[in-house]
Structure formats: C-alpha cells, structure tokens
Amino acid sequence: MSIFHKIFKAIDDTAYIWRQEMKQVMRDEGVLIFFIIVPIAYPLLYSWIYNNETVREVPVAVVDYSHSQLSREFIRECNASPDVHVAYYANDLDDAKSLVSRQLVKGIYLIPEDFASNISRMKQGTVSVYCDMALMLTYKAIYQTAMVVSQRMGAKIKAKLSGNYTKREDMVTLQPLAYVDVPVFNPGGGYGSGILPAVLMLILQQTLVLGIGLAAGTARERNRYSDLIPVHPAYSGIYRIVGGKALCYLMIYAVMGAYLSMVVPRLFSFPCLAHWQDLLLMMIPYILACIFFGMTVSCLVRYRENVMLLMVFVSVPLLFLTGVSWPQSNIPGAWQGVSWLFPSTFGARAYIRLNTMGATLNDVLPELRYLWIQAAAYFGVTCLVYGNQIRVSRLHAQERLEYLRKKREVRMRLKHQKN
Numbered sequence: 001m002s003i004f005h006k007i008f009k010a011i012d013d014t015a016y017i018w019r020q021e022m023k024q025v026m027r028d029e030g031v032l033i034f035f036i037i038v039p040i041a042y043p044l045l046y047s048w049i050y051n052n053e054t055v056r057e058v059p060v061a062v063v064d065y066s067h068s069q070l071s072r073e074f075i076r077e078c079n080a081s082p083d084v085h086v087a088y089y090a091n092d093l094d095d096a097k098s099l100v101s102r103q104l105v106k107g108i109y110l111i112p113e114d115f116a117s118n119i120s121r122m123k124q125g126t127v128s129v130y131c132d133m134a135l136m137l138t139y140k141a142i143y144q145t146a147m148v149v150s151q152r153m154g155a156k157i158k159a160k161l162s163g164n165y166t167k168r169e170d171m172v173t174l175q176p177l178a179y180v181d182v183p184v185f186n187p188g189g190g191y192g193s194g195i196l197p198a199v200l201m202l203i204l205q206q207t208l209v210l211g212i213g214l215a216a217g218t219a220r221e222r223n224r225y226s227d228l229i230p231v232h233p234a235y236s237g238i239y240r241i242v243g244g245k246a247l248c249y250l251m252i253y254a255v256m257g258a259y260l261s262m263v264v265p266r267l268f269s270f271p272c273l274a275h276w277q278d279l280l281l282m283m284i285p286y287i288l289a290c291i292f293f294g295m296t297v298s299c300l301v302r303y304r305e306n307v308m309l310l311m312v313f314v315s316v317p318l319l320f321l322t323g324v325s326w327p328q329s330n331i332p333g334a335w336q337g338v339s340w341l342f343p344s345t346f347g348a349r350a351y352i353r354l355n356t357m358g359a360t361l362n363d364v365l366p367e368l369r370y371l372w373i374q375a376a377a378y379f380g381v382t383c384l385v386y387g388n389q390i391r392v393s394r395l396h397a398q399e400r401l402e403y404l405r406k407k408r409e410v411r412m413r414l415k416h417q418k419n
C-alpha cells in the first residue's frame with residue numbers, strides 16, 4: 001500500500017467519523033440542547049437579568065430599639081442614599097422578617113437599644129444587617145449602604161471628639177489624603193461588566209463538556225459491551241477517532257465561541273475593547289483545550305446522567321477559581337493548583353483582560369501559553385484513553401467472533417447428529 005493511499009484512507013476514515021459524530025449530535029436531543037440551545041439562550045437570559053448593572057431604591061425595613069438622635073440620623077442617611085429606601089418601620093425583628101417573607105422588603109436594619117449609649121461611653125456601636133440573598137445585587141446595595149453610612153457617621157464623631165477649632169482641621173482629621181475612589185475598568189461597579197464575561201467563558205466550557213459527555217454516554221448505552229468505540233473499520237486509528245470527533249465539536253463551537261465572545265457583550269453593552277483578531281487567537285487554544293478536556297472527561301461517563309453529576313455542580317467553584325469574583329491573591333496555593341486543571345481559569349482571565357481591560361496579546365501571553373499547554377496535554381491524555389478504548393473494543397469484538405464461531409460449530413454438530 002502506497003503512502004498516498006494510506007493518507008487518503010486516513011482522511012476518508014476521519015471524514016467518516018466526523019460525519020457519524022455530526023449525525024449523532026443532530027439526532028440526540030440532549031446533545032443538541034447543550035451544544036446549541038443552552039449556549040444561545042442561557043447567556044441572553046443571564047445577561048438580561050443583570051443588564052441594569054446596579055439596583056437603586058432597594059426597600060428595607062428598620063427595627064429601631066434605640067430611638068435616639070444617632071439612630072434616627074443613621075436611618076435618615078441610609079434613606080438618603082441612592083441604593084436604599086426605608087419602606088417600613090417594624091416594631092420587632094419578627095415583624096420585619098414577615099415583611100421579608102412577603103417580599104415587601106429585601107433587607108432589615110436592626111439598631112440595638114444600646115446603640116447611642118455605647119457611642120456616648122466611647123464604645124463601639126453596632127447595627128445588624130439582614131439581607132435577602134436571593135439576588136446578589138440587592139444584598140450588595142443594602143450591605144454597602146450600611147457600611148458607607150456607618151463610616152461617615154464614625155468620621156463625624158471622630159472629628160467632634162478631636163477638639164479641632166476650624167473646619168480645615170476637621171477635614172484633615174477626617175481625610176488626611178484627598179482621593180477619588182473610581183473602580184478601574186468598572187466605574188459603575190456593575191455586576192454584568194465585572195462578572196458576566198467570566199460567566200460566558202465558563203458557559204462555553206461547561207456546555208461543551210456536558211454535550212461531549214452526553215454523546216459518550218449515548219454511545220456506550222447503544223453498544224453491546226458498553227464500549228465507547230463502535231466496531232467499524234474506520235475506527236481503527238487513535239488520531240483518526242480523536243481528529244474526527246474534535247473536528248465536529250470545533251466546527252460547532254467556532255460559531256458558539258464567536259457568539260459568546262463578541263455578539264452577547266455587544267447586545268447588552270458590556271465592555272468590548274478587544275479586536276476580533278486578538279479574540280480569535282485567544283479563543284482557538286481555549287476551545288481546543290475545552291474540547292480535549294471534555295473528551296478526556298467523557299471516558300469516565302458510563303451513563304448519560306453521569307456527566308451531570310461530574311460537571312454541573314462544579315460550575316460555581318470554577319467561577320470562584322478564575323479569580324474574577326474572588327481575588328486571585330486570596331486563593332490558597334492548593335486551590336490555585338486545582339484551578340490549573342480547567343481551561344476556564346486561563347480562558348476567563350485572558351478574555352476579561354482583552355475585552356474588558358483593553359489588554360493586548362502580549363499582556364495575556366502567559367494565559368495563552370497555559371491554554372496551549374492544556375490543549376496539548378489533554379490531547380495526549382485523550383489519545384491515551386481512546387487507545388485503551390480501541391484495545392478494549394477489539395478484545396470484545398474478538399470475544400464476540402469466538403462466541404459466534406463456537407455457536408456455529410455447535411449448530412453444525414447438532415445438524416450432523418440429526419442426519
């Protein structure tokens with residue numbers, strides 16, 4: 001057999017595997033949901049929910065046991081803020097809790113009886129804040145308003161007790177160094193601009209892994225011996241199998257990746273500072289790393305439902321491990337090592353720096369290197385596990401042939417005996 005015939009045979013087998021995988025994706029409703037419907041609909045829903053970025057006039061209830069001038073000042077300052085509206089005054093905490101349960105308010109400010117007396121005795125006054133955690137934006141508005149008002153009142157008390165004679169001395173006491181606090185790359189402090197870019201990259205990884213795992217579970221359930229590789233002459237080479245399957249997933253997620261990284265942020269006016277060429281060079285290794293990571297994980301899937309247990313419940317921890325919603329510097333070293341196993345860690349960091357912070361490719365070279373390393377490493381692991389699957393499939397095929405041969409011999413023997 002000539003070298004050209006071998007190359008043509010390898011290409012033909014790869015194309016056959018690609019066609020079979022594409023047919024399975026289009027025929028399997030579960031895979032189609034994860035590959036097409038979820039990546040299209042879920043980012044739109046999530047972005048629409050948090051499209052306001054910040055919330056204003058969040059209703060709260062106040063339980064004032066102090067009934068002092070300081071407690072009334074605290075309530076007045078909170079009500080004057082743009083984020084909180086004091087909607088109800090409750091007699092006790094139980095009444096305030098009932099207001100929260102009926103969704104009339106989203107939080108409670110509880111001012112204890114010794115609030116003013118403790119401050120007068122040079123002790124620390126406390127205010128308890130209870131928040132409805134169903135929506136992070138309302139929790140943020142209620143909690144941060146209480147923090148800002150308490151700091152402002154504390155500064156006034158400090159200036160009053162300092163014994164200054166002029167307003168200038170009071171200003172120096174309250175703020176020795178004048179500064180303006182502006183959050184970099186997210187001046188509005190919005191949830192969408194800060195967190196959703198990382199969520200988009202995580203959606204891409206999770207749906208891809210779930211779809212590949214679901215397809216692998218279907219292949220095992222349809223096989224007599226629960227093998228991942230069917231018995232067919234085209235499925236005779238490791239690189240042909242891995243290449244054909246990966247090409248199918250790459251063609252689908254090239255479109256989904258462009259949609260998630262470029263279309264969704266523009267639909268909801270999120271920061272879009274990266275050029276499409278830079279995003280392309282970042283998304284290629286990221287999608288490849290996710291594909292081979294998903295193919296590696298799919299070898300652990302025995303039934304279709306298993307992939308749900310493996311991946312769905314790690315979505316929130318993976319978001320924290322990216323270092324976006326929780327500072328990367330505060331993540332323990334062991335957990336940072338765990339985060340390096342997932343492409344979403346470096347993909348989310350690179351995407352946010354490019355598209356939100358306006359970085360260049362040179363600024364994200366470490367993340368790109370890690371993504372290419374992950375793609376190469378998971379490609380090698382995928383080849384190893386698929387090579388083992390090929391050996392297992394051949395062994396089962398030989399056992400099946402041996403069983404059929406013995407069965408035919410028995411039939412022939414019985415037929416001769418009857419004659």
